[in-house]
Amino acid sequence: MILKDAGTAEEPFFDRKLRELAPLDKKQAAAFLLEFVESADEKTCKAASALKKNKKAAAFLSSVLDLSPYLRNALLRLPAIIDPLFDRPLDVRLQELMQEIARVTEVENATETSIMTALRQKKLEGHLLIALGDLSGQSDTKDTTLFLSQLAQACVEAAVRFLLRDAHNAGKLKLPDVQHPDKNCGWIILAMGKFGAFELNYSSDIDLIVFIDEQSPAITDPYECVETFSRLTRRLVRILQDRTADGYVFRTDLRLRPDPGSTPLAIPVGAALNYYEGRGQNWERAAMIKARPVAGDIEAGKQVLAELAPYVWRKYLDYAAIADVHSIKRQIHAHKGHGEVAVRGHNVKLGRGGIREIEFFVQTQQLIAGGRFPQLRGSSTVAMLGALQGLGWINAEARDTLAQKYGFLRDVEHRIQMIADEQTHILPEDDENFRRVAYMMGYRDTDTFTEDFRKTLKTVETHYAALFEQAQDLAGEAGNLVFTGDVDDPDTLETLANFGFERPSDICRVIRTWHFGRYRATQSAESRERLTELTPVLLKAFGATSRADEALMRFDEMIKGLPAGIQLFSLLQSNPRLLDLLVLIMGAAPRLADIITRKPHIFDGMLDPAIFADVPTRAYLAERLTSFLGPSKVYEDVLDRLRIFAAEHRFLIGIRLLTGAIDGARAGKAFSDLADLVIDSALHAVIDEFKIKHGEIGGGRIAILGMGKLGSRELTAGSDIDLILLYDHDVDADESDGAKPLASSQYYMRLTQRLIAALSAPTAEGVLYEVDFRLRPSGNKGPVATHIDSFRKYQRTEAWTWEHMALSRARPVAGDPAFFTEIEKDISEILALPRDSSKIAKDVAEMRAMVEAEKPPRDDWDLKLVPGGIIDLEFIAQFAVLTGNVNGPVIAQSTAEVLGKISPALAEPATVDTLIEAANLYTGVTQLIRLCLNGDVRREDFPPGLVEQLCRSCDLPDLQRLESQLQDSAKSVRKIFDGIMGEARKRSRQV
Structure with missing residues (x-):
């Protein structure tokens, strides 16, 4: 896609060939360019x-201004940034910038505040210049990631030098050479991941591990050094990632260090080496492949990595390492090959055919063979593809194709992030932002980009599967599989053990039950014949799961409940893809397995390979619902069809979530859109049926308010739904006009009761939704x-604080669309009423304390109730709405979206980032747990397959790191919650 310009090395950037980019809107692009020129003119x-x-x-710049809101806002504020590009090349200007960053600490009387300001300004300049090089086609993927990594390293080095000198001046360290503070300072900063490999993405976090060389001459007190360097590390993170008026430098993550939940931020080298050699895991070995010293005591850092080399690059693989490679392969199979891929909404990094698949394979092969082949010890993904080809592990076509596709995917990732400087890897679903990505890639239309992107994913996925097939076969050959007679065949037991089953004798007994026709599904000879042919494939597939025995037993329960088996077998x-998916469900999702067991026909929806290519948007679901209902007019038939449709599509949305599609x-929005459509259809069916006997009320209008998680579009697979039914009618309409007239209030009360029955009554086709109307005015009494x-009157004059908090998540979901607009206006006005922030803060804090006392969390995985969990986040968002501290509308917005709109007056941008990160983490974990498990299940009951998916x-x-991140997030959220509520009450007392 990118062609380097053939111009001379000295030719200025803007004199070289620039890629022609199509703007979204030519007039808008011209207006932005004019605004830029005026700003540049004003600033001379x-x-x-x-x-x-x-x-x-000018043409190139106008398109950039139109396509990237982030670049536009920065360039309009700081037009002088591009001045140097009119008289010198980009790489020359970037090298000058790196030198300027290095000098920010040389300024006399430099302070932490001045350093933070200078680094933020220089980083922004570098960010803009690197983006222009990338978009213009003058920088290829390797150049872009290298420049970004060099920019990060320059900023880290500068901050580290300042902190070292500051510690020296404070008497905490005694540097051997203050002019070169890094030398023999004992503070080792290792870059990990993409930073370590010079492969940073455009809006990347940087991963660091910090060690202490206790033998350093700079350390004056060995007993205090851990505290000293941990404090310096904490300040380093603050300098780099705290948001100020100038933005931030780089978000920084220290969680790759050994045992982050119980170790200090800076770890002595001796303790680190003991950890890695005694307790280090294979994923930590893989992480160390990309480690490199980037700041502080570089020589000591190199020495640490040299000492770790035997740990990382083992001459022989042990059994635990082999098991981990199998685990990696399981993760691949968990989301591989399930039909077409949706382009919009696809995760370019983690999704099928994405960046991670290429990186994962390379690292896995490095772990397997790097001990014997030093050529495989590099950190660059593309270079290591070449090394693998040189050793004959892959062919030249695979090397070249994967390298090219890797570059393409990284370019897409960068353009996604250039829209708003967000650390996201997901292609936008909306038309406008999707076009931005396509046009920034140099395309003139989205269809061609979509086709090329999908082809790339398919190509990567195909090579990925082939690469693992070519890799060393660690499982061995299949042996005997004999299940006749009553006595276990010894060779069969051995084969089952080799497959991964821990109780081979029990597995033999189960399979004999199938073959002897003891279930309804296996009574026919043809059914048993199909199952016998399928058994070796089933055993191999289930054997590859974490707990093969449990997964196969769950499959056995499913077969036991089937009325017939020939069709499924x-x-x-x-269809091997269906088998892979079924194995995934049995190993990770007991709740979905139960659904299939009770209603095998629901699995039919999986036969459409296009379900993974289609994002389940509201329009997508509405089209299918209309088609499924067809001409049905009979009331009970309509309701039954709605129950079938809702069950099937809840299942299919869940499958998309389980497989990572x-x-x-996105799942929360899909579950909510499905509920909206089904409730609306059920309401209209109830109204039509009700009219037959009771007629209509003059001017009658109905709207159903979705509350709670339905209102905020965050439903999970097993959520109840909270509703309020609102109605209106002509002032003089006292009763309905039907054969059996009803007074208007009684009419709507009876109609609501019919709706509740339609939604929640159990039938042969199940229940549509468990519904709750208790959030209506006056609760159960009204x-x-x-x-x-x-x-309106109740909400304005009588409602309690908690009812207004609940109203902040309300939205009309069914009924009369014209009525919706009025209701949304009412809700917005009620939420905007002036309130005493101190009283609201007091009410919110008391309500949280009451919930905590009456409903304590079951354990740390009870993410809703745990201190600093989902309730805290929801309460913070609701407090912000009620006190006027949210910028923009909140109706139909998720908790994370509302948190993202909190004004700086209530919380600093860095605090908001922490809240959003926690909300997204909790959402991802909660959605999967609710999808896979029934009821309130404790951590010890998680199936291993679910742990892998989480x-x-x-x-x-691994789970340890996930639990650590959940605990860290909960502590941070609770601290922010207490701070916001406490500060609001404090400010009020001062007034």
């Missing part, structure tokens, strides 16, 4: 006159249907 920048002469540069035999936030005037969805290597 060279760019103002230069762009008037250089039409090519034939499907599984002819969509994330937790009528189930509420006149709009009563609702780690995959959070992009964390």
Whole structure:
């Protein structure tokens, strides 16, 4: 896609060939360019006159301003940033910038505040220049990631030098050479991950591990050194990632260090080496492949990595390492090959055919063979593909294709992040932002980009599977599989053990039960024949799961409940993808397994390979619901069809979530959209049926308010739904006009009761939704249907704080669309009423304390109730809404979206970032747990397959790290909650 310009090395950036980018809107692009030129002229920048002469540069810049809101806002504020590019090349200017960053600590009387300001300004300049190089086509993927990594390193080095000198001046350290503070300082800063490999993405976090060389001459008190360097590390993180008026430098993550839940931020080298050699895990070995010293005591850092080399690069693999490689392969199979891939909403990093698949394979092969082949000890993904080809592990075509596709995917990732400088890897779903990405990639239309992107994913996925097939076969050959007679065949037991089963004798007994026709599903000879042919494939597939025995027993329960088996067994035999998916469900999701066991027909929805290609948007679901209901007019038939449709699509949305096709936030929106459509259809069916006997009320209108998680579009697979029914009618309409007229209030009360029955009555097709109407005015004591005037009056004059908090998540979900607009206006006005922040803070804090006392969390995984959990986040968002501290509308917004709109007056941007990160983490984990498990299940009851899926969805290597991150997030959220409520009450007392 990117072609380097053939110009001379000295040729200025804007004189070289620039990629022609199509703007979203030519008029808008021209207006933005004019605004930029005026800003540049006002600040006497060279760019103002230069762009008037250089039409090519002007056209390029106008498109950039139109396509990237982030770059536009920065360039309009700081037009002088591009001035140097009119007289020198980009790489020359970037090298100058790195030198300027290095000198920020040389300024006399430099302070932490001045350093923070300088680094933020320089980093922003570097960010903009690197983006222009990338978008123009003058920098290829390798250049872009290298420049970004060098920029990060320069900033870290500068901050570290300042902190070392500061510690020296304070008497905490005694540096051997104050002019070169890094030398022999004992503070070792290792870059990990993409930072370590010079592969940072555009809006990347930086991963660091900090060690202490206790033998350093700079350390004056060995007993205090851990505290000293931990404090310095804490200050380093603050300098780099705290948001100020100038933004931030780099978000910084220290959680890759050994045992982050119980170790200090800076760890002595001796303790670290003991950890890695005694307790280090294979994923930590893989992480160390990309480690490199980037700041502080570089020589000591190199020595540490040299000492760790035997740990990372083992001559022989032990059995635990082999098991971990199998685990990695399981993660691959968990989301591989399930039909077409949706482009919009696809995770370019973690999704099928994405960046991580290429990186994962390379690192796995490095772990397997790097001990014997030093050529495989590099950190660059593309370079290591070349090394693998050189050793004959892959062919030249695979090397070249994967390298090219890796570059393409990284470029897409960068453009996604250039829209708003957000650390996201998900392609936008909306038309406008999707076009931004396509056009920034150099495309003129989204269809061609979509086709190329999908082809890339398919190509990566195909090579990925082939690469693992070519890799060393660690499982060995299958042996005997004999299940005749009553006595276990010894060779069969051995084969089952090799497959991964811990209780081979029990597995033999189960399979004999199938073959002897003791279940209804296996009574026919043809059914048993199909199952016998399928058995070796089933055993190999289930054997690859974490707890093969449990997964196969769950499958046995499913077969036991089937009325017939021939159809399912034939499907599984002819469709390996369905088998992989079924194995995933049995190993990770007992709740979904129970659904299939009770209603096998629900699995039919999986036969459409396009379900993974289609993001389950409201329009997508509405189209399918209309088609499924067809011409049905009979009341009971309509309700039964709605129950079937809702059950099937809840299942299919869940499957998309389980396989990683969509994330937790997207699943919440999909579950909510499905509920909206089904409730609306049920309401209209009830109204039509009710009219037959009781007629209509003059001017009658109905709207159903969705509350709680339905209102905020965060439903989970097993959520109840909270509703309020509002109605209105003509002032003089006292009763309905039907054969059996009813007074207006009684009419709507009876209609509501019919709706509740339609939604929640158990039938042969199940229950649509468990519904709760207790959030209506006056709760259970009041009528189930509420006149709009009563609702308005109650909310304005009588409602308690908690009811207004609940109202902040309300939205109309079904009924009369014209009525929706009025209700939304009412809700917005009620939420905007002036309130005493101190009283609201007091009410919120008391309510949280009451919930905590009456409903304590079961354990740390009770993410709703745990201190600093989901309730705290929801209460913070609701407090912000009620006190006027949210910028923009909140109706139909998730908790994370509302938190993202909190004004700086209530919480600093860095605090808001922490809240959003916690909300997204909790959402991802909660959605998967609610999908896979029934009821309130404790951590010890998690199936191993679910544990793997949770780690995959959070992009964390193991459960320990996930639990550590959950605990850290909870502590941070609770601290912020207490701070916001306490500060609000304190300010009020001062007034």
